Structures are given as C-alpha cells and as structure tokens.
Amino acid sequence: MLGMGDMKNMYAIQKQAKKIKKELKNTHIEAEEGGITVVVNGEMEVISIESEILSSSGEEKRLVKALNKALKKSQEVSAKSMQDVMQKMGVSLPGM
Numbered sequence: 001m002l003g004m005g006d007m008k009n010m011y012a013i014q015k016q017a018k019k020i021k022k023e024l025k026n027t028h029i030e031a032e033e034g035g036i037t038v039v040v041n042g043e044m045e046v047i048s049i050e051s052e053i054l055s056s057s058g059e060e061k062r063l064v065k066a067l068n069k070a071l072k073k074s075q076e077v078s079a080k081s082m083q084d085v086m087q088k089m090g091v092s093l094p095g096m
Contacts, residue, residue, distance in 0.1 A: 021043070023042070024041065024042030024043045025041055025042065025043050025045075026041070026042075027041060027042035028040070028041055028047060029041070029042070035051060035052060035053075036049065036050070036051040036054075037049070037050040037051070038050075044071055044075070045068055045071070046064045046067045046068050046071070047064075048060070048064065049063055049064055049067075
C-alpha cells in the first residue's frame, strides 16, 4: 500500500510529466532536404510540410494527416510491445 509520502511523490511526478508534455508539444523542430521543409513538434507530430511541388497540388494537408496517422500507429505498436515486455518481467506500469 502506498503511504502519504509516496502519493505526494506520484502527484509531483505526474505534474512534472504534464509540464514536460506541454513543453514538448510547443517545441518545433525543422528539417530541410531537397526543397522540402518539415516541421514536427517534440511529441513527434508533423506540424507542417512545405514544398513547391506539394503546395502547387494542394496535397500538404493530406500528407501531414497521413504522416501523423502512421506515427500514431507506430507509437501504439511500440507501447504495446513495451507493455508485453514489462508484463513478462512482472512489472505493472499505471496507464499501460
């Protein structure tokens, strides 16, 4: 059973995790290659894609949506794999 000190520590950790998550969401990273510029945030979400070819065809928004769907699925597969490993080790993590 968790003591009062443990509960306070868990609350502080949860509060810090929320703060970091917010900071990551607001952190933008940009990379350019061959006339294509991609901006992602610290949570691995695609924010924008800029390219003369894409902007002339209007496909930027659809590409951003498709990339974000693929990244989300990848994260879900990763989380499931980690959850399976942790269960085999006998470790239980909240929220997993």
